[in-house]
Amino acid sequence: MASSRAAASSSYHSRLRIPPRRAPHTISVYVLLLLVFSAVLFLFSQRQITDVDQKNLQEERPQDWDRYLTVRSNGGLNQMRTGICDMVAVARIMNATLVVPQLDKKSFWQDSSTFADIFDETHFIKSLEGDVRIVKELPKEMESIPRARKHFSSWASMSYYEEMARLWKDYKVIHVPKSDSRLANNDLPLDIQKLRCRCLYHALHFSPPIETLGKV
Template identity: 50%
Template sequence: MEVNHTTTGGNKAEKMKTIGARQGSPLACIKFWVAVVSTMLLILWVCTIQLATLDDKIMVRKSAFYFPSFPPQRVYKNNGYLIISPNGGLNQKRLGICDMVIVARYLNVTLIVPKFAHGTYWNDTSTFADIFDVNHFITFLRGEVRILKELPPEQKRKAESEPLYYMFPRSFASLEYYLEKVLPRIQKHEILLFAQTDARLANNGLPEELQRLRCRVNYKSLRFTQPIEETGRKIVTILREKGPFLALHLRYEKDVLAFTGCVEGLTKEEATDVKEMRYSHDGWKHKPIDPKRKREHGSCPLTPEETALVFQALGIDRNTTIYIAGGEIYKKEKRMADLATAYPNLVRKETILKQVELEPFLKHADQMAAMDYIVAVESDIFIPTFVGNMANAVEGHRRYLGFKTTISLDRKLLVSLIDQYKNGTLSWDEFSLLVKKTHEDRTGKAVRRKEIPDHPRQEDYFYSNPQECLPPFAQPSNNI
């Protein structure tokens, strides 16, 4: 069978000409591509709406805190300059700085590197840069808050030519207080000085973003200077060579006794001595104090003798190395005798290091306290005998590092038990059993921070239990 190739090829050619003629029309091409693009845009729009709806359903609930927002990268707007003058001892200053960074972050103001107040009992002239790594502090927080070592030239001239506007912020204040009362003053005066910074921000009621920032400031940005850090670590290394050790923050110091009015175990002359010290300091309580009542309420530091009894009742081995953190013990030769007899391995940084190693720090109480802080945080067990910023700061830091053992003494119950033991009402075995039972759940474990909205001073302090920064726990105790 023969095929007519000429006829077949001719038919194909005619069809190709027809299709080519149709495709060659400009109007037809335009209509075709408009239809394609419109269809694609419609599909894209539908998909976007569906994804947005899905996102609303699965997204994590946002915080109610919207001023300022928390974008991945900080978009900075400067509402003014905040100068702070932290007061008190090392840890009072430290925790006050943490609060003020939060305030600066919240109000979008530039924070000037803290200028320490030096009119305290210790009269330490150390600057912020003498204790903390100032460059690390600034750079670590640069994504959160703008921090400068000093005011810019124009603002500096203004501060030098006229008195700075200053105020004492409210204790345990809410964010609303800073927004409504403080921000307008900064905007009006451009520069604001906070004359005191201790406990100026609420423990509770802050967004978790800011509570966690508090922890980053405290545990990450406030790094001690290299000389302090190296000296503190050297003490820890020497102690570790002897085995596990306990850090005891023994607050039986003259200024603590004078400030509180506690005189347990003092002679009449010694009681008069500490009372005169209290009356010599402006701002300390000058009216009569009932020391017996204060002690019964647990508002006095344990004496060294009481501490020895408590340690023995808790079953702490007498061969344990005990590092004593804190200042000079009042009348130490007499008052430390019982504790030294019960626990012969008592050490201090002054007995561990050579005089030449401590020489650069000896006249600077805050720098000496920084080394005690390092040792206390690293110890196997930490026990403070009184409340205070050091006890709170170390306890919180140890929780942050994995709930390291911190025994929080129930002083109110302990002084009652000690008195009953001394007057023969309790036998030693009964006394020891009650002391142990009392402190079974006071070891720095994960617990819910106690909140008392109308009485913030009676709440658990944020820095002793920064629960927003810690691993979650399932069931908080009902009696906390």
């Protein structure tokens, strides 16, 4: 009788045998692989979006670059940095070649430093060449021609600068005495907003001597 009960009990437990659990480290590996795959997919999609944005900007860019925008930045260093990036965006909107901005030497800054003294001029031009054409100085043949002097309205939207493009009918050069346009954010397409960010956080590096000094 005892042997029969033991056999029945053994048969019952064999039918209810619980499958072995997966090792915790195996689950961790699966989770890690999933996270890595998700990260790679995200980075690839971001790269594709950036490539499309750059391609669209280049396709929309006009072929005639005989319109020049000259700028005198004003205010303190931070204000000038923001203003310069606004002017990069304005040059893009108005389909103009931007001449490397002059820095304020009188009203607030009161310093003889040039753009190239403070910022890496070559990097600034090179890093934005896919968006805006930038030159170090106005061509000699353009220096003596009449130019429009325009104080752009503060907090103006993109449509305002599109309207200002009418000035190109009468002038080849527009001079902007102040760069503190504070370009409004409420009417900017994504590609222009990205351009401002690229200028501020990537294009405007400090000059090599300043970078070296900062690392000491």
